[in-house]
Amino acid sequence: MNAKFLYVACIAVGMAILPAAAQEAFPKKPIKIIVPLGAGGSSDLGARIVARRLSQELKQPVVVENRTGGNQVIGIGAVKSAPADGYTLLWTTSGIFATSVVNKTVPFDALKDFDPITLGGRTNAVVIVHNSVPVTDLKSFVDYAKSNPNKLNFASTGGSVTLLIQYFMQTVGIDMPIVTYKSQPASMNDFLSGQVQVMIDRPSVYKSQIAAHGKAVAVTGAKRDRVTPDVPTVAELGYKGFDIDTWQAMFIRSETPPDRLAKIRAAMRRVMADAEVRKQFVDIGVEPAGSSAEELATLSRNDAARWKSVAAISKYQAE
Template identity: 35%
Template sequence: MKKRRLVQALALAPILAAPTFARAETYPARPVKIVVPYVAGGTVDLVARVLAQKLSEQMGQPFVVENRPGASGLIGSEAVTKAPPDGYTLLLQSPTLVASPLIMKKTPYDVKKDFTAISLLGSVPMVVVAYPGTPGTNLREFLDAARANPEKFAFGTSATGSPMHLAQEAIKRGAKLDVPIIIYKGTAAALTDVLGGQISALIDAIPSSAPNIASGKLRPLAVTTRQRLPSMPEVPTVAESGLPGFEMVSWYGLWAPARLPGAITSRLASEVETAMNSLFVGERLKPQSFVSASSTPAAFSAFLDKETANYARIIREADIRPE
């Protein structure tokens, strides 16, 4: 009897597996949606639209960006977890995806359990910028002035748990500063106040601050990358400014709902690698200081574990709590 059941099971196995293989081989057979959990116009949205255009060309089906903003990215991200794991709903997100659950008392998703990690896409350097009237021509001088008169200084940031916020907290603790960090609802509002001198400085992704730096409306104090940037060779790194080893960038990745079939995951990762290494993507994102990257799903998962541990340490040491 046992032998007969084994034979029957072996006979049925190819039949039961056939639909999965067929789906993987024919994927995509219809349009694919890339959810961006923020309003249109930001860096996450830009990366998604460039990638979508290239994947549409490569894979022969439309890849369409859908903006689902709200709750610092939680609403759109949660929506993806509820979609079928068939490769037709994807999420393009920033470090906020992994930082939010470390801060919030309760979040509607678990990054490791509710998503399939597909690939890292790349990163954008960040820069510490200050109101021109603020003391200090570089970050080291700024930090010295802020330690001497902390009541005259304040940082601003775009959202709780954003890469910019975590970088500021790391600098604040590393430099032993006692200055407040004011949380704004978006980068635009924070930039408005630093341009007007209401706050002293903020950390921002280079693309959004570059025009104001070029016009002299903002003073660049330091970049957050390991090495100086070719586009700003005169601006020191944070590590050069008294915080050895410091490096933080705003990175971007692609996810799908949990339990995405392995064949589709591998296909998407391979197509993303081709896209991110293409001249098309490079020409459109390089002016934004975007550094393209790609990875296997396993390598991306390992990267996420490392970044999560780093964020958890910063959040714990800074005692960052929900707004």
């Protein structure tokens, strides 16, 4: 056997034993983004903004599919069950790291079973007190709540929202009954009528639907919100280090081939840097972000630890 023939044969054998994923062009078919939340919300809208631009980057259709239920468990579980081939992505919120706290059992480990791609955007939250309560700011609200135990109720839609409320109350040193509703419209209706006196919602919702009935006493994020620039942060008002908002981000199944993971991460960096994408995020009331995978991984670990601590202190009962 001559040397040239032997060389060609070795190359052929080497190519034959390469993993199929490494030999195939990627992507060569449509990609699916699963959103474990309902259609029409800010997370769903964010996913659809990203999908349109990502389709241009990858030159394949990118479709969004809503899989709701179980405090995000059904949709996240669907991504966990999908092949680790890069064709199924997860667009979810920070609530992914509350799932194991608010549910007794979940079919995944949020930190181990998914690799981070990028942070997409952040949504601030505003603490709102009904006008029937004689307070003017966060300090007077906290003082009133302490002086009038069990007189005020906090509206929640359950799950991660309840954990956020518990975290806020633990930080400012108050303890109020939490009334859980099946939907945000139901909680808002009771707030507007004064049946519950405190709620947390997005600044854009406060501005457009609630401002005539309640006072915004603080926002929960690290920075003031562009929609309510006159409302200070909780941290500004003396509670240093308090910083919590709802973020949305993209993840992928762990064990996805490294070349495909790298390609999606690079494409998403370009997507989140796109000026039109960022404008569209602002238009839906979300602060555009973008991040490295490492930054999202750090954020994920911190949130997972925070919610476990909040649940333990408040003795939260998993559903």
